Amino acid sequence: MSISxxxxxxxxxxxxxxxxxLVPLFLRHQRLLINISSLIxxxxxxxxITAGVWTVWKGSTESYIMPLxxxxxxxxxxxxxxxxxxxxxxxxLGFSVSIxxxxxxxGFLSRRPVNRLIIFYNLFMAGMFMVIIAxxxxxxLISWEIMAAASYFLVMFEDEKAENRKGAFIYxxxxxxxxxxxxxxxxxxxxxxxxxxxxxxYTFDAMRQxxxxxKWATVAFxxxxxxxxxxxxxxxxxxxxxxxxxxxxxxxxALMSGVMLKTAIYGIVRVTFDIIKDFPWWWGVIVxxxxxxxxVMGVLYALxxxxxxxxLAYHSVENIGIILIGIGLAMTxxxxxxxxxxxxxITAGLYHTLNxxxxxxxxxxxxxxxxxxxxxxxxxxxxxxxxKMPWTAALFLIGCISISALPPFNGFVSExxxxxxxxxxxxxxxxxxxxxxxxxxxxxxxxxxxAATCFVKAFGITFLGQWRGHHTHVHEAxxxxxxxxxxxxxxxxxxxxxxxxxISWMDIIPExxxxxxxxxxxGQFGWLWxxxxxxxxxxxSAPLVFLIILAVVLLIYIFLHTRxxxxxxxxxxxxxxxxxxxxxxxTGTSFAMxxxxxxxxxxxxxxxxxxxxxxxTPGHNTFPRSIHYRLRVRDRMWGWIYNPxxxxxxxxxxxxxxxxxxxxxxxxxYSFVTIIILLVLL
Amino acid sequence: xxxxxxxxxxxxxxxxxxxxxxxxAGWVRMVKCWFQGRKSAGLFQPYRDIFKLLNKDVVLxxxxxxxxxxxxxxxxxxxxxxxxxxPILSIDLPLSATADAIALxxxxxxxxFFTALAGLDIGTAFGGMGSSREKTVASMSExxxxxxxxxxxxxxxxxxISHMVNVIAHGEFVLRPSxxxxxxxxxxxxxxxxxxxxxxxxxxxxxxxxxHEAMILEYxxxxxxxxxxAGMMKLFLFTTLGIALFFPWGIAAAGDIxxxxxxxxxxxxxxxxAGIGLVLIEIGLxxxxxxxxxxxxxxxxxxxxxxxxxxxxxx
Numbered sequence: 001m002s003i004s005x006x007x008x009x010x011x012x013x014x015x016x017x018x019x020x021x022l023v024p025l026f027l028r029h030q031r032l033l034i035n036i037s038s039l040i041x042x043x044x045x046x047x048x049i050t051a052g053v054w055t056v057w058k059g060s061t062e063s064y065i066m067p068l069x070x071x072x073x074x075x076x077x078x079x080x081x082x083x084x085x086x087x088x089x090x091x092x093l094g095f096s097v098s099i100x101x102x103x104x105x106x107g108f109l110s111r112r113p114v115n116r117l118i119i120f121y122n123l124f125m126a127g128m129f130m131v132i133i134a135x136x137x138x139x140x141l142i143s144w145e146i147m148a149a150a151s152y153f154l155v156m157f158e159d160e161k162a163e164n165r166k167g168a169f170i171y172x173x174x175x176x177x178x179x180x181x182x183x184x185x186x187x188x189x190x191x192x193x194x195x196x197x198x199x200x201x202y203t204f205d206a207m208r209q210x211x212x213x214x215k216w217a218t219v220a221f222x223x224x225x226x227x228x229x230x231x232x233x234x235x236x237x238x239x240x241x242x243x244x245x246x247x248x249x250x251x252x253x254a255l256m257s258g259v260m261l262k263t264a265i266y267g268i269v270r271v272t273f274d275i276i277k278d279f280p281w282w283w284g285v286i287v288x289x290x291x292x293x294x295x296v297m298g299v300l301y302a303l304x305x306x307x308x309x310x311x312l313a314y315h316s317v318e319n320i321g322i323i324l325i326g327i328g329l330a331m332t333x334x335x336x337x338x339x340x341x342x343x344x345x346i347t348a349g350l351y352h353t354l355n356x357x358x359x360x361x362x363x364x365x366x367x368x369x370x371x372x373x374x375x376x377x378x379x380x381x382x383x384x385x386x387x388k389m390p391w392t393a394a395l396f397l398i399g400c401i402s403i404s405a406l407p408p409f410n411g412f413v414s415e416x417x418x419x420x421x422x423x424x425x426x427x428x429x430x431x432x433x434x435x436x437x438x439x440x441x442x443x444x445x446x447x448x449x450x451a452a453t454c455f456v457k458a459f460g461i462t463f464l465g466q467w468r469g470h471h472t473h474v475h476e477a478x479x480x481x482x483x484x485x486x487x488x489x490x491x492x493x494x495x496x497x498x499x500x501x502x503i504s505w506m507d508i509i510p511e512x513x514x515x516x517x518x519x520x521x522x523g524q525f526g527w528l529w530x531x532x533x534x535x536x537x538x539x540x541s542a543p544l545v546f547l548i549i550l551a552v553v554l555l556i557y558i559f560l561h562t563r564x565x566x567x568x569x570x571x572x573x574x575x576x577x578x579x580x581x582x583x584x585x586x587t588g589t590s591f592a593m594x595x596x597x598x599x600x601x602x603x604x605x606x607x608x609x610x611x612x613x614x615x616x617t618p619g620h621n622t623f624p625r626s627i628h629y630r631l632r633v634r635d636r637m638w639g640w641i642y643n644p645x646x647x648x649x650x651x652x653x654x655x656x657x658x659x660x661x662x663x664x665x666x667x668x669x670y671s672f673v674t675i676i677i678l679l680v681l682l
Numbered sequence: 683x684x685x686x687x688x689x690x691x692x693x694x695x696x697x698x699x700x701x702x703x704x705x706x707a708g709w710v711r712m713v714k715c716w717f718q719g720r721k722s723a724g725l726f727q728p729y730r731d732i733f734k735l736l737n738k739d740v741v742l743x744x745x746x747x748x749x750x751x752x753x754x755x756x757x758x759x760x761x762x763x764x765x766x767x768x769p770i771l772s773i774d775l776p777l778s779a780t781a782d783a784i785a786l787x788x789x790x791x792x793x794x795f796f797t798a799l800a801g802l803d804i805g806t807a808f809g810g811m812g813s814s815r816e817k818t819v820a821s822m823s824e825x826x827x828x829x830x831x832x833x834x835x836x837x838x839x840x841x842x843i844s845h846m847v848n849v850i851a852h853g854e855f856v857l858r859p860s861x862x863x864x865x866x867x868x869x870x871x872x873x874x875x876x877x878x879x880x881x882x883x884x885x886x887x888x889x890x891x892x893x894h895e896a897m898i899l900e901y902x903x904x905x906x907x908x909x910x911x912a913g914m915m916k917l918f919l920f921t922t923l924g925i926a927l928f929f930p931w932g933i934a935a936a937g938d939i940x941x942x943x944x945x946x947x948x949x950x951x952x953x954x955x956a957g958i959g960l961v962l963i964e965i966g967l968x969x970x971x972x973x974x975x976x977x978x979x980x981x982x983x984x985x986x987x988x989x990x991x992x993x994x995x996x997x
Binding site: 383384386387397401405406407412416419420423431434435438439441442443445446452453457459461464466529539541544545548549550552553556557560563567570571572573574575580584585586591592593594595598 | 740745756779780788791801810815820829899972990
């Protein structure tokens with residue numbers, strides 16, 4: 001059997017599935033276990049990357065039927081360019097995170113055995129790849145559940161902490177609400193494909209060949225969108241994200257945020273563009289609106305956080321929103337039969353998927369290194385880490401620049417493409433859409449600007465200034481952790497500087513999905529210029545931006561250092577007050593205060609100041625002994641959606657619970673009534 | 683000659699941005715002095731300031747990291763790059779395709795991002811305050827700025843600045859209400875972006891109201907020189923960008939090198955009036971409270987949106 005991408009992909013999955021078998025062999029050699037399992041996981045990720053890159057490059061589609069599963073319901077697998085792209089995304093981050101894990105997981109050794117982490121980490125990876133490769137509803141849902149269950153146990157890893165248990169519970173709850181919606185959606189489509197007499201409709205192939213009536217297609221789409229949104233953390237179903245991501249081990253948070261959310265994006269793209277194919281324009285607008293909501297609300301809530309990982313989790317909500325904006329635009333353009341514009345929009349969305357995997361992975365790994373070193377998550381207790389952890393600081397900064405959409409790094413490229421897609425909306429035939437889309441673009445601009453603000457805060461408060469913490473033994477990340485972060489940082493730069501190469505590689509995907517491609521326009525001016533649509537329309541040359549800035553900076557540096565002007569180090573200028581201490585620095589809370597004041601109505605803010613009067617002079621607060629400031633910013637969605645739903649379900653449970661009498665006579669009556677009803681009905 | 687002419691124009695423009703920017707800043711200060719009944723220090727005072735600062739020693743705070751030292755160079759670099767993209771003298775610039783209007787906004791954002799980080803780097807309350815306020819203003823001015831650019835780009839069907847200018851300058855002259863609204867929005871945004879009254883006061887030090895100056899309070903010597911110089915270039919570039927987008931007549935078309943002296947002369951005249959206009963705004967208004975700025979920038983956003991609406995409804 002010759003080697004094909006599919007073989008590589010399948011072997012990657014098999015390797016991930018079999019790594020947990022190593023655990024019993026190395027129970028007493030935990031260090032060795034971590035090294036070996038992480039290295040094997042890295043190799044398996046490399047196989048997956050090769051399979052993905054190869055599939056997309058060849059533009060090939062391979063499908064196989066596995067003789068596994070229930071009788072008459074074998075598993076269908078398929079590797080097409082879209083799956084290949086997501087294989088590449090997951091593989092790339094999986095590779096870096098696996099290497100990072102070598103150093104990171106050892107940090108747990110002094111506290112607890114890591115067997116569970118290693119078992120579920122690999123099952124989780126395998127589950128994600130299986131979701132991507134599945135080609136029938138049955139196998140898809142099994143893989144989906146493996147992925148959800150494995151990640152649940154990973155969030156629960158440090159289960160002695162109450163917040164971990166709470167986060168994991170909310171996560172599994174929302175994940176299952178989503179899974180039910182997805183199951184129902186597949187059910188609707190399968191029944192329309194072959195009817196209820198025949199089970200053959202459960203394969204995606206059968207669904208693809210069916211022309212769905214618009215009414216039922218809409219039901220299926222809305223259910224699928226609800227289900228996948230719950231997994232992706234789309235606003236307002238995002239509440240589990242800031243609870244579950246911060247408490248999981250950081251290598252797992254990197255994977256969950258960087259790639260697990262993307263499987264939901266994959267699901268949305270698969271169901272709409274590949275399975276249903278023909279849809280009205282307002283589906284795209286729905287996706288776009290929820291994308292915009294997630295983007296803006298995600299970044300605003302992120303700004304209010306002072307827990308580093310929680311902040312990053314809210315940014316995942318934002319970035320999923322940006323991806324959905326691209327996909328929503330692509331759907332609208334497709335429904336108006338504008339394939340080239342749809343190709344631009346979907347490329348923007350998918351490119352942001354790849355970019356977000358890289359920079360969010362990098363940021364979570366950086367946050368993990370900081371946590372590992374300082375043992376705190378609250379950034380108000382950090383500061384000045386750039387002196388103690390120079391590597392982590394520089395790498396985290398690259399992540400911050402990328403996520404803030406600043407050229408020449410990668411976040412800018414995909415946001416630029418999204419803006420270009422927005423600006424092509426005047427070619428839409430609907431006047432209302434023409435008007436609304438530029439306003440939506442302004443919201444995206446607001447998101448980008450707020451994201452930059454938020455990462456000035458995140459980086460500035462954590463790494464700059466002076467150390468605010470109590471203990472002083474903060475150490476730099478271990479070499480393997482640094483290598484993991486360097487890999488993602490380099491890919492952030494590469495994806496930012498050479499976008500044309502990547503886009504021409506992945507051009508086959510829009511061609512297959514929406515029937516248009518960008519190569520005819522983007523490739524024509526060579527690798528230097530990114531020119532969607534045409535050269536006079538818009539162009540951006542990342543390599544030139546990068547080189548010119550670098551050259552100017554170097555030239556001035558050399559020019560200014562030819563003459564001798566000395567650099568003196570002096571103490572901080574203290575405005576004439578003496579003894580500036582580290583607590584007088586600006587904090588994250590004070591940094592976000594102007595935005596909190598301007599946009600405060602969005603949050604549920606509780607601010608209290610308690611002044612403790614000095615004992616000597618009763619009634620005088622001129623010289624209070626201490627002032628306590630308490631600020632609590634909460635998500636309004638808890639009060640609006642989650643608590644009412646929770647209360648309603650408890651209410652129903654209590655009412656239903658009354659059936660439970662505990663008396664045998666009552667139960668006999670229940671059975672009797674049931675039998676009568678069944679007899680009458682059937 | 684024709685092959686070299688775009689390159690020649692670009693070099694000329696590069697030199698113009700570098701060395702005319704302080705003169706423009708000097709001109710604005712001069713006019714301001716006259717209007718306020720003071721005696722001015724002359725057109726060339728900014729040059730003397732920069733020269734003096736370049737020759738001085740640098741005093742760094744004890745815990746300043748590499749970010750603090752790297753920022754002035756980066757700010758200068760991005761501003762210079764922006765200077766060779768905006769069509770000031772001719773629209774035929776070899777590098778103008780490097781970045782379009784959106785990327786240009788992002789270039790200024792890089793400079794601001796790092797300046798804000800440098801403000802936090804020292805760990806004083808002033809620096810953090812400046813960073814926080816600057817980023818707050820920026821997060822409101824950037825969407826408004828992009829909205830104004832979108833409105834202009836609708837007219838030319840392009841976000842490439844050269845192309846936008848070409849369509850307006852060399853196309854058929856049409857009176858466009860959308861551009862009038864966009865111009866209004868652009869003026870408000872430019873005042874905020876370049877830190878002028880009523881949003882920020884460039885002449886202030888050590889007041890609790892300062893924004894930009896608070897971030898760069900700890901800079902000295904050549905670092906301060908670079909930041910000040912970049913600030914002057916930014917003012918110059920925003921003025922010329924406004925001129926290019928809304929009053930482009932006189933900017934030389936592609937391959938038209940003989941027109942260059944006229945272009946330079948017209949640019950000087952436009953800058954002369956732009957400087958007076960800026961001063962009139964600055965002496966006519968008082969500095970706003972920080973929490974009024976969102977209303978100021980909100981109205982800029984509103985004007986840009988109105989421009990957009992009027993494009994679809996009237997044009």
